[in-house]
Amino acid sequence: MKYTQRSTRHHDVVIDVQHMYKRFGSFVANDDLSFTVRKGEIFGFLGANGAGKTTAIKILSGLSKPTSGEISVAGYNVYNQTEAIKRNIGYMSQKFSLYDDLTLAENIRFYGGVYGLSRKVTRERMDELLEQFGLMDFKKSLITSLPLGWLQKLAFSVALLHKPSIVFLDEPTSGVDPITRRQFWELIYQAAEGGTTIFITTHYMDEAEYCDRVSIMDQGKIVALDKPQKLKQEYQAGTIYDVFLKIAR
Amino acid sequence: MKTILYIVQKEFLQIARDKFLRAAIIMVPIVQMLVLVYAATFEMKNIKIHFVDQDHSQASGELIHKFSASPFFVAVDPSEDVWTGEENLKEDRADVVCVIPSGFSEAIGTGNSTGIQLLINAINGTKAELSYVYCQAVIGDFSNRILAEKSMMAGMGGIETRPRHWYNPELNYKIFMAPGILVILVTIIGWMLTGMNLVKEKERGTLEQLNVTPIHKYQFIAGKLIPFLLIGLFDLTFGLGLARLLFNVPVEGSLVVLFTFATIYLVAILGIGLFISTISNTQQQVMFVSFFFVMIFVLMSGLFTPVDNMPEWGQKINIINPMAYFIRVIRMVLLKGSGFADIQRELIAISIFAVSTNALAIWRYRKTV
Amino acid sequence: MNRFIAFVRKEFKHLLRDYRTVLIIFGIPIAQLLLFGHVITTEIKDAEVGILDLSRDEVSTKLTQKLLGSGYFKVSEDIHNVNQIENLFRKGKIRELIVLEENFGNKLRREGKAQIQIITDASDPNTAGILSNYTQSIVARFFSEEMAPGLKPLIQVDQRMFYNEELRSANMFVPGTIALILMLISALMTSISIAREKELGTMEILLVSPLRPLQIIMGKVVPYLVLSVIMAVVIIGVGFFIFHVPIRGSLILLFGLLTLFILLALALGILISTVAKTQQVAMLISLVGLMLPTMLLSGFIFPIENMPKALQYLSIAMPPRWFLAALKDIMLKGVGLAYVWDEILILTGMLIGFTLISVRKFQIRLES
Numbered sequence: 001m002k003y004t005q006r007s008t009r010h011h012d013v014v015i016d017v018q019h020m021y022k023r024f025g026s027f028v029a030n031d032d033l034s035f036t037v038r039k040g041e042i043f044g045f046l047g048a049n050g051a052g053k054t055t056a057i058k059i060l061s062g063l064s065k066p067t068s069g070e071i072s073v074a075g076y077n078v079y080n081q082t083e084a085i086k087r088n089i090g091y092m093s094q095k096f097s098l099y100d101d102l103t104l105a106e107n108i109r110f111y112g113g114v115y116g117l118s119r120k121v122t123r124e125r126m127d128e129l130l131e132q133f134g135l136m137d138f139k140k141s142l143i144t145s146l147p148l149g150w151l152q153k154l155a156f157s158v159a160l161l162h163k164p165s166i167v168f169l170d171e172p173t174s175g176v177d178p179i180t181r182r183q184f185w186e187l188i189y190q191a192a193e194g195g196t197t198i199f200i201t202t203h204y205m206d207e208a209e210y211c212d213r214v215s216i217m218d219q220g221k222i223v224a225l226d227k228p229q230k231l232k233q234e235y236q237a238g239t240i241y242d243v244f245l246k247i248a249r
Numbered sequence: 250m251k252t253i254l255y256i257v258q259k260e261f262l263q264i265a266r267d268k269f270l271r272a273a274i275i276m277v278p279i280v281q282m283l284v285l286v287y288a289a290t291f292e293m294k295n296i297k298i299h300f301v302d303q304d305h306s307q308a309s310g311e312l313i314h315k316f317s318a319s320p321f322f323v324a325v326d327p328s329e330d331v332w333t334g335e336e337n338l339k340e341d342r343a344d345v346v347c348v349i350p351s352g353f354s355e356a357i358g359t360g361n362s363t364g365i366q367l368l369i370n371a372i373n374g375t376k377a378e379l380s381y382v383y384c385q386a387v388i389g390d391f392s393n394r395i396l397a398e399k400s401m402m403a404g405m406g407g408i409e410t411r412p413r414h415w416y417n418p419e420l421n422y423k424i425f426m427a428p429g430i431l432v433i434l435v436t437i438i439g440w441m442l443t444g445m446n447l448v449k450e451k452e453r454g455t456l457e458q459l460n461v462t463p464i465h466k467y468q469f470i471a472g473k474l475i476p477f478l479l480i481g482l483f484d485l486t487f488g489l490g491l492a493r494l495l496f497n498v499p500v501e502g503s504l505v506v507l508f509t510f511a512t513i514y515l516v517a518i519l520g521i522g523l524f525i526s527t528i529s530n531t532q533q534q535v536m537f538v539s540f541f542f543v544m545i546f547v548l549m550s551g552l553f554t555p556v557d558n559m560p561e562w563g564q565k566i567n568i569i570n571p572m573a574y575f576i577r578v579i580r581m582v583l584l585k586g587s588g589f590a591d592i593q594r595e596l597i598a599i600s601i602f603a604v605s606t607n608a609l610a611i612w613r614y615r616k617t618v
Numbered sequence: 619m620n621r622f623i624a625f626v627r628k629e630f631k632h633l634l635r636d637y638r639t640v641l642i643i644f645g646i647p648i649a650q651l652l653l654f655g656h657v658i659t660t661e662i663k664d665a666e667v668g669i670l671d672l673s674r675d676e677v678s679t680k681l682t683q684k685l686l687g688s689g690y691f692k693v694s695e696d697i698h699n700v701n702q703i704e705n706l707f708r709k710g711k712i713r714e715l716i717v718l719e720e721n722f723g724n725k726l727r728r729e730g731k732a733q734i735q736i737i738t739d740a741s742d743p744n745t746a747g748i749l750s751n752y753t754q755s756i757v758a759r760f761f762s763e764e765m766a767p768g769l770k771p772l773i774q775v776d777q778r779m780f781y782n783e784e785l786r787s788a789n790m791f792v793p794g795t796i797a798l799i800l801m802l803i804s805a806l807m808t809s810i811s812i813a814r815e816k817e818l819g820t821m822e823i824l825l826v827s828p829l830r831p832l833q834i835i836m837g838k839v840v841p842y843l844v845l846s847v848i849m850a851v852v853i854i855g856v857g858f859f860i861f862h863v864p865i866r867g868s869l870i871l872l873f874g875l876l877t878l879f880i881l882l883a884l885a886l887g888i889l890i891s892t893v894a895k896t897q898q899v900a901m902l903i904s905l906v907g908l909m910l911p912t913m914l915l916s917g918f919i920f921p922i923e924n925m926p927k928a929l930q931y932l933s934i935a936m937p938p939r940w941f942l943a944a945l946k947d948i949m950l951k952g953v954g955l956a957y958v959w960d961e962i963l964i965l966t967g968m969l970i971g972f973t974l975i976s977v978r979k980f981q982i983r984l985e986s
Contacts, residue, residue, distance in 0.1 A: 061461050064617050082616075083463050091461035097454035101266050102259065113255025114462045158458075168461075269899055280906065287926050288914040291744055295923055338780055339951055341943075364774045371779035372950055373790050376921050378661065379744070381777055386751050388775055393758050408726065408761045409733045412750040414740035415707060425743050445898060452818075529638070532897045533810050537642045540802075544646070548653050553919075555745050557665060557713075559657050577710065584741035587708045 012039040014166055014197050015060060020069035022055050029055040030066070031220035037199060039165070042192050044211030045201040046244065051217040053201040054094060054170055060199065061091045061168045074165055087115075090159030090167040094174065096151050100143040104135060104154055107143065108161060115162040122161075129157040133187060149180030153187065160191060167191065169200040173207065185210050205241035214240065216247060223247050252464060256472025260446070264476065270442070274480055278434055278488040282495060285430045290422055291553060296380050299343035300327040301334045306354030308395075315391050316347070321383045331368075338370050345369050345380055357395060375554075416501075416584045424499070427492040428579045429552045434488050436572060439481040439515050440543065443522035444535040447473060452531060460616045470611050474519045481515040482508065501586030507579065509589075510596060513603050514575045520606025521571075527613045546572040571602050621829060625837040632811075633841045643803060643845070647795045647853050651861065654791040662748055664692040667714040668706060677723030677764070684760050685716065690752050707739050714738045714749045726764070781950045788861035793945045794918035796853050797879070797938045801912045803846045804880050806904040808887030812838055813900035816891075831980065839884050846880045866952025875948065875962065879941045882969045883908075886937070889976040912938040940964045 015037035022030040029052045037043045045053045058064040060073050062082030071078045074088040098107045105126065112122030130136045133153045138146060143154075152172055159167050169188075173181045185207070192198050200211070208214045208228055215225035224231055224247055228240055237243045264270050298316055302309050316322045325343055328334060334346035348366040356363035367384055371377035417424050450456040459469070485508075492498040522539070529535045549563060550556075550572040556564060567573040574595045581587035589596070634640060669685065671678050685691055695711055697703065706712045717735040719725070726732040736753055738746035781789070812835075815821040824834050854872075857863035865872065886908060894900035914920060915929065916938035922930055933939050944961035947953045955962075 062617070063457065063460055083465075086461055087463040089461065091458070093454060093457050095454045097456075097458040099259070099263065099455055100453075101263050106259070106262055110255055110259045111462070113258075114252055114459070114464050116252065116463075269896075269902070273902060277906075284910070284929065285914065288929050289920055290924050291920065297923070335780075339953065339957070362774055364776050367775060367777040369777060369779050370781060371789075372781050372946055373917075373921060377779055379748075382748055382751060384777075385755075385775060389755050389758070396762065408757050409731060410736055410754045410757050411733070412736040412738065412754070414738050414743070414746050414750070417740035417743055417746070420740055420743035420747055422743050425741060449898075531636075531814070532901070533807070533814065534636065534638050536810070536901055537639050541642045541646055541649070545649055545653065548650075549657050554657075555713075555742055558662060563653075563657050580741050581708065581710055585708050585710075585739070587710075591705075591709045 013037070014039050014074055015043075015199065016070075016072045017060075018070040020056070020059065020071055021067045022052075022059060022064070023067045028220050030059070033069070033222055035215055035222065035225060037166075037197060039197055040192060040195050042188065042198045042200065042210070042212045044208050044214035045199070045217060046203070046205065046208050046214050046240070047201075047217035048203060048248075052220040053217055056217075057168050057170050057199065057201055061089055062086050063091075088165050090162070090164040092152075092155045092159045092167070092169045092172050094171045096148070096155060098143060098151070098155055098158060103140050103142055104130070105139045107154070108158060111158050111161055117162060125161055125163075129160060132190070133157050149176045149184075152176055152180070152184065156184070156187060160196070164196065166197040166199060169198065171201055171203065173202065173204065181207070205239065205244055208240040216244060218248060252468045253472045253475070256469065257475045260473070260476040264480075273442075274438070274484060275487075277438060278484050278491060281430055281434050282427070282488060282491040285433070286423055286427050286492075286496065289426060289430070289553070291375060291379065295323045296321055296345060296383065297325050297343045298322045298345045298347055298384075299325050299334050299337045301329060301331055301346060301348040302327055303329060303351040304349050304353040308354035308357050309349045312349065312388070312391055315387055319383070319387055322387075334368060338368060341370075343370070344376070345384060347384070421496075423496040424584065425580070427496050427498045428583050429550075429576050431485060431488045431492065432550075432572060432575045432579055433547060433552070435481045435485050435511065435515060436518055436546075436575075437543065438484050439477055439518045440522040440539055441536075442480065443473060443477045443519045444526040444529075444539055445532055446477070447523060447526035448529050448532050448535050451526075466611050466614050466616065470523060470607060470614060473523060474516065474607070477519055477522075478512065478515050481519070482511065485511055498583060500583055502582035502588060506587075506589055506592070507582045510575065510578050510582070510592065510599065513596070513599050514571060517571050517599055517602035517606050520603065520610050523610040524606060524613060527610060527615070546570050549573065550576045552576055568598075571599060574599050622833050622837060625829060625833070626840050629837055630841045633845070639807075643799070643849065644852075646802070647799050647849070647856070650795045650798070651788065651791060651853075651856065654788075654795075662690055662745065662752070665690060665714065665745070665749060666694050666712050667691045667716060667749070668695055668697045668703070668712040669693055670697045670700070670703075670715060670717045671722075672720045673718055673722035675721075675723035677726055678718045680764075681718065681722075681757070681760050685753065685756055688752070688756055690749075703737070710739075712739070713742070713745060714753065716753060788857060788863050789950055790918075790946075792853060792857035792861065792863045793942055793949060794913075794916070796850055796876075796945065797916060797918065797942050798909070798912050799849050799853065800846050800876075800880055800883050801908050801938065803842055803849060804883030805887040805890070805908050806901070808839060808842045808884060809890035809894065809900040809904050810897050811842075812888070812891035813894045813897045816894075817896045835888060835980070839888070842887075843880060843884060846883070847876070850876050850880070863949065864952075865949050867948035868954065871955060871958075872945075872948050875941070875944055875958075875965075878962065878965050878969065879937070882937055882941075882965060882972065885969060885972040885976060889972055889979065892976055892979040911936045915939065916942050918942060937965060937968050940968075 013036045017036070018034050020030055020033040021028065033056060045056065047053050055064070059066045059071065059078060062078060062085045066078060073085045076084040078085065099110075102110070108126045109122055112125065117125065130139055133156070135150065135154060135157070138150070143151065156169070156172065159169070173184055176184065188198055188200070202208070211228060213225065213227050214231065215222045217223070224243070226234070231240065231243050232238065235243045235246050237246060300313050302313065313324065317324050325337070331346070331348055334343070334348065337343040338346060346368040348368070350364065350366070353363055365388060367381065369377045369380055414420055450459070493500070525538050526535050529538065549559070549567055549570050556567055556573060578592050578595050581592060669682050671682055686693065695706055697706070697715070703715055715737040717737070719733045722732050734757060736750050738750050740746035815824065825831065829837070854865070858865060887904070890900055890903050890907070894903060911933070912918065915922070915933040915936050918938070922933050922939070925933070940961040944958040947958050
């Protein structure tokens with residue numbers, strides 16, 4: 001199959017969204033979203049539950065089609081090149097979605113196979129990731145025996161398995177204890193340093209501080225988008241949480 | 250191809266860890282063979298017959314004896330009035346009441362015709378019909394013998410009719426039923442397990458993770474299909490072994506023919522299971538839709554009574570009933586030794602099914618939400 | 619109490635929102651009533667047979683016409699030699715072959731005897747038995763007419779079909795369908811829906827809510843109870859008005875029996891859900907333990923007395939068996955309590971037993 005590369009304004013723009021709309025009947029979940037994400041950036045999507053974050057991330061990862069708008073991910077458009085997009089992205093859903101009746105190693109091996117990695121490459125990547133994530137001791141454990149925080153780390157490692165250029169993380173830290181959250185962010189930084197673009201949604205306002213840029217969503221619209229520092233200055237607030245409160249009011 | 254193998258491997262790992270599935274794969278054939286074959290029977294034995302003998306003659310005694318000697322009837326305590334007979338019907342102590350009127354033997358002796366009254370409990374119409382046919386056979390035989398003795402035909406041999414029952418000389422109903430039950434077995438195992446499997450991935454959210462991978466739709470469907478195809482074939486082998494062991498079901502034809510047909514049939518059935526699960530969101534829905542269609546397919550399939558007895562519209566509907574084809578074929582191959590040439594029509598039909606149900610499943614499986 | 623009503627209302631919405639399931643609940647009895655009567659029938663007409671007349675004389679032709687005129691048989695294949703036969707049977711083209719020997723007419727006239735061979739495809743033994751029975755009796759009648767014209771048949775059989783004069787299968791399938799549907803809704807659906815809450819973890823949320831455990835179970839059960847009663851009334855109504863299935867007994871007794879069985883089925887459903895952790899397990903137990911016996915071991919389709927002793931004993935433990943026996947007695951035979959008290963007593967005993975067990979199980983689960 002041949003996919004033509006779309007021209008992008010900056011050669012390092014990996015996600016380009018212009019006027020994206022998603023309607024469910026009369027309900028507008030995404031209302032005219034426009035933004036770009038550059039290579040290696042940690043881009044945060046902030047907002048309360050129901051603000052339209054998950055809808056947007058599903059469109060960008062090819063799980064759902066937008067109603068209208070010009071959107072390209074990794075240089076492919078989301079209307080008819082979704083399979084090419086999927087080869088270049090990793091995805092971690094809000095809800096833990098690996099097989100709980102398989103072991104860690106079996107899960108990773110399976111996804112390695114699905115992404116078309118050879119057995120050897122899969123084995124090397126698995127050891128590398130499990131080592132890095134501190135999960136090596138549990139390689140042969142069933143998923144059901146592990147606490148949620150570790151499962152989230154495993155899900156992240158599966159999302160990184162095939163070395164995607166972009167990773168979408170949908171509320172990866174919800175329900176996880178603060179220490180594990182901290183560790184999780186360390187892993188996100190490490191991945192970003194390696195050149196992977198991170199697109200992350202969260203409703204924890206403190207996590208926004210860790211992002212290179214954040215966009216704040218409210219009722220389907222992007223109401224603010226900038227570096228965390230700039231946003232705090234602009235709204236004269238001490239934390240992003242305060243920024244959020246000011247905007248939401 | 251490699252991707253498909255990875256899915257197959259994953260499915261087998263999950264099946265191997267699932268205590269419930271493992272039990273189902275082994276226990277369902279055993280239960281079906283032991284319970285279904287014995288319970289699902291229209292074989293007429295032990296029809297309870299109550300005689301109201303108002304004649305008390307040698308002739309009436311002979312007739313009663315003839316009934317008792319038949320393997321189909323069991324005589325229950327007789328009486329002399331119809332009222333007791335009816336009461337027996339009401340209380341389910343008798344299925345048939347046979348009233349022999351006084352004057353029966355006198356009429357026979359003089360060659361006049363006489364009547365016998367049969368009161369049959371017809372709540373179960375099928376059973377009533379069969380009981381009636383068997384009663385008539387006994388009475389007809391009795392009357393013919395007397396006729397031959399009495400009439401001018403004495404000394405003549407008459408037309409000698411020699412029925413020979415091919416393929417099942419003893420008219421053993423279990424040999425007829427067991428192959429049919431095998432079809433039910435592989436159908437339920439294949440259909441339900443695949444249907445449940447896919448929708449379970451939907452319910453748990455694991456399907457979403459798969460949908461963001463570059464996996465092809467056909468790879469996914471094939472990866473889901475192959476494990477259950479193998480399980481279906483395993484259960485068919487296991488069930489067939491049990492059927493031979495328990496009922497001595499013959500294998501007249503070639504097993505190659507049988508398993509070729511069974512493989513294509515299973516692919517068709519699994520395709521239906523997969524299709525239903527692509528349009529359902531919960532296991533409960535899959536279960537209900539499947540239950541509904543399996544029930545209709547089984548009833549119409551000719552499992553109990555021949556498809557030819559059905560009205561025209563029923564036979565038309567059976568063109569789209571895959572079960573009807575397999576039930577016909579498995580009996581033909583196992584009992585009659587039919588080969589590929591004899592089942593050509595069925596083979597073509599089931600192949601069309603296999604292709605179209607899976608095409609439908611692949612088409613309807615959406616990688617988007 | 620308000621809270622409880624709100625909860626029940628929510629459960630109702632859950633049930634009704636799933637239009638596919640509701641559609642199928644109504645579809646099952648309709649399809650069954652339509653199909654049963656027509657598709658399971660031993661009534662033979664136009665069975666495909668082959669007649670190989672090796673004699674082709676006046677008498678044999680007459681007998682052939684007589685056979686074909688009976689309406690039971692139909693000849694679609696011309697058979698000329700014996701070698702064809704095996705092939706026709708194997709292809710399933712004919713169910714019976716009737717062979718008239720050479721010189722049939724002459725032998726019959728001169729010696730007073732002749733031979734006919736009947737070969738049946740006994741891979742379907744019932745049909746084979748019936749076909750050869752029919753053939754033999756037609757041949758016997760032909761013989762007496764031919765050789766002794768004017769002689770009347772000796773014994774006339776006058777048959778009366780009790781409780782169901784026209785052999786309407788609806789009389790049998792309406793009660794059976796009621797039992798099946800009540801089991802399906804009250805036991806199977808209830809058990810799956812409770813198991814689903816457990817599997818998806820929403821049961822724990824309910825259990826920490828201010829609702830009492832008993833209220834939760836009752837709340838889950840009430841919609842199914844209502845649906846069961848509606849379906850029972852619908853099926854009886856359809857049976858009465860469309861299929862003319864009589865209701866000869868007392869209506870009060872009938873509804874008493876229905877209520878008793880619905881409660882019993884609900885108790886079974888709850889019991890299953892206390893044992894099953896997942897929907898699949900609940901479903902398998904319900905299917906194998908309840909639906910299968912309802913169809914097979916209750917006398918719904920297959921007469922119990924034809925079964926081997928072991929299965930007959932097993933059927934004693936099956937609630938639908940007693941329910942069906944009582945239901946048919948009340949509806950079709952029109953008998954009163956005096957005739958069905960034993961069935962009702964057994965069902966009541968089962969209801970009390972299953973309720974006690976499931977209450978116990980439920981408490982143990984909560985404590986652990």
